Amino acid sequence: MKELLHQTYGSIFEEALLTEIEQVALLKEFNEGDVIIDFGDKILKMPLLLSGAIKILREDFDEGELLLYFIEKGDTCSMSMTCCIGETKSEIKAVAETKGKLVMIPVMYMELWLGKYKSWRNYVFNSYNNRLKEMLNAIDSLAFMNMDERLLNYLLEKSKINRSREINATHQDIAYDLNTSRVVISRLLKALENEGKIKLHRAYIEIVNKNY
Template identity: 35%
Template sequence: MAINTKVSQTLSHLNANLVAEIMANSVTKEISQNTEILKVGQYVKVIPIVISGLIKVFTRVEEKELLLYYIRPQESCIMSFAASLKNEPSSVFATTEEDTTALLLPVDKVENWTKQFPDINTLFFQQYNLRYSELLDTIHHILFDKMDKRLYDYLREKISLTNRNPLTISHRQIANELGTAREVISRVMKKLEHEGKVRQLKNGIELLMR
């Protein structure tokens, strides 16, 4: 499917005049997997809407990371939106989880569009509600779930998002995204394997029970 068609489908629920403004002033960009597109302290110049692919948003403390949420097709980054409107530096990192096509909305135009077109406010408030729920889920998992459940749920979500099983991923990568140590992941992974839930391969992990 042509990129312009995908962009039009992504924006189809918005006011036609707003769509025309977005199409005239925004850029569609193809971004390779594992590309850092935003880091802490950076001022936001563009706000992405994902057309295809996947972006992960995370925080980092010292050498540990914690995955906050994914930006899927037809979604955007509410934290980038909030930082841009307040003209504040970003408090999160964002990288492409896989090859991604994104529509990049210029911040200076978005500020004007929020005043002219109520539709765009609806778009980002929907994103806010979605991200708020996801962040609450993340906090709940950290506070109340044992690591074996956190790890298993993490693998299920990543397979669902990427449509790939087995996953090509290391224990260190998983540890970074779950905010723990590699040794902890290795120990818990052995437990899940013993329970028949996963199979550890040379270059990845296969989920056996879904």
């Protein structure tokens, strides 16, 4: 854990804080598709992501679930922090996009470190700010973008998260994340292929002309 903590957060946190995290945090490994936090869970620990990527979903009581944003290495989920501090049940679902590792910090230390370490305060406030921007982007996407634009943005974000032109997701998986039907997604994917933006293969989707 110590090496991973220093690799990920060594440039962000003081050495004393890194030492405390190592002493109190629980290391957890996860695989693609694992549910890390579910709706209604009582969150007693705050996650810090050491590797991999996690997607955060919001429950739609009428139509299922909706993708809010992704978190990556070095990130945390501000909504889980809010639940920790308020001792409320989770209103989000965190699902592993890729395999990876994270550490879970008990809520008592999260609050203690806010007054003890400037780097921790900055990290928490920046995390809230970044996640708020991403949620506003998600709202803008729902309110102002057509489904084909939302789909293309989703594919580009998945490509970025996985650092690959190839996206291994079924049409049903994509429809689930975007809260629409598989038929709609299949039709729009074909349209994007006809426009030369993607290429459909039997088991994956390829982003065309994407630079990394």
